[in-house]
């Protein structure tokens with residue numbers, strides 16, 4: 001990425017196709033995945049099932065997973081299969097959606113997240129978008145809203161090679177944020193502040 005450009009500017013300008021609204025189809029479509037790691041210890045707290053989604057529009061310079069970028073690559077996996085794989089290991093603390101860009105497949109991921117929550121697991125979602133842009137998108141895309149709602153911890157922002165750090169947990173570059181539900185709620189207040197009540 002050119003040094004003079006704001007590292008976030010490109011990602012903010014990129015967009016992705018509208019997701020079908022939840023309920024628009026009787027059954028969520030299968031997920032197109034680049035890979036699955038069944039016992040990750042580096043993608044969030046505890047032992048996690050990490051699902052690498054296929055397809056990414058961000059094109060971050062220095063990306064370690066360029067094979068995940070084509071939207072038609074990878075292979076298709078049903079939600080039933082992924083839930084079954086999660087159930088196979090009682091030691092799992094939850095699932096992590098990585099990529100690729102998970103928000104390209106927001107609807108089936110939101111449904112899978114609901115299944116994991118029902119089993120007592122937590123849900124972490126990585127995204128190359130920044131939360132503020134996703135929150136704006138969620139106002140017109142119910143699938144994006146559903147995946148945000150289903151995410152316990154969002155790790156946001158593109159990978160920026162110049163900000164690469166080995167000293168921060170679960171992230172590749174220091175611009176990326178760990179946004180739990182409370183922190184996201186505070187950011188939403190900053191985006192749309194309540195009128196002062198005097």
Ligand code: SF4
Pocket residue numbers: 056057058059060063064065066068099100101127128158159
């Ligand atoms: S968002 Fe992730 S997968 Fe996509 S280009 Fe950036 S580093 Fe690579």
